[in-house]
Amino acid sequence: MLTKDELPECPVATTVQLIGSKWKLLIMRNLMMRPWRFNELKKSLEGISQKVLTDSLRSIEEDGLITRTVYPEVPPRVEYALSDLGETMRPILDAMQEWGTNYKNGTI
């Protein structure tokens, strides 16, 4: 979570600070559907390395956007899910999804 003195003046800049990068946005897009396991995310996000995925997940977890649940099984199972805060970002992802759809359609 960002502390108060790290928050930029502009609200957009605040948002950008949390999810203004390629992989974080794509991870959030996935988690908008349902919880995902680590390797599931890795397969889905074509081209991402394990390191980058781990780092990205840690970062947005620290920012309180997602939760990480470890199920003590063998083999281990770890699930990533949206937090309540992360859920509030849905309108942003929806807007991006709609724009991308129209763009590909040639509607715009």
Add this chain to the structure above:
Amino acid sequence: MLTKDELPECPVATTVQLIGSKWKLLIMRNLMMRPWRFNELKKSLEGISQKVLTDSLRSIEEDGLITRTVYPEVPPRVEYALSDLGETMRPILDAMQEWGTNYKNGTI
């Protein structure tokens, strides 16, 4: 402008490909208000270097999101403005602005 075979399947990925980076989003946020001059943008975007600003502007210009107009004066004046396509991204930036506002307010 992206060609058809460069477009990813997911609409969000398409959008991310165009504006999924810190500075591009902040540039678009500014241009949502009105056209801006180069040095004006540079002053507004605290911490950006001339090179990064130039590169970012070229990139989103090539993608058709903004226009670049050179006024043949002395000293030269160059204005960057939203294209019609760029204008259609307003809902995305609006969603980010609203989220950032609520986040800073502690409303969420």
Add this chain to the structure above:
DNA sequence: CCGAATCCTTTTGGATACTG
């Protein structure tokens, strides 16, 4: 004023090997 070009540092990220 608005860059392009160059050089150089810093950061990011991929590959691999290893672990509970």
Add this chain to the structure above:
DNA sequence: CAGTATCCAAAAGGATTCGG
């Protein structure tokens, strides 16, 4: 399965200089 650790290559980014 879900990581961590290490090393190294690639890319991004800063500083500076120069030009129309």
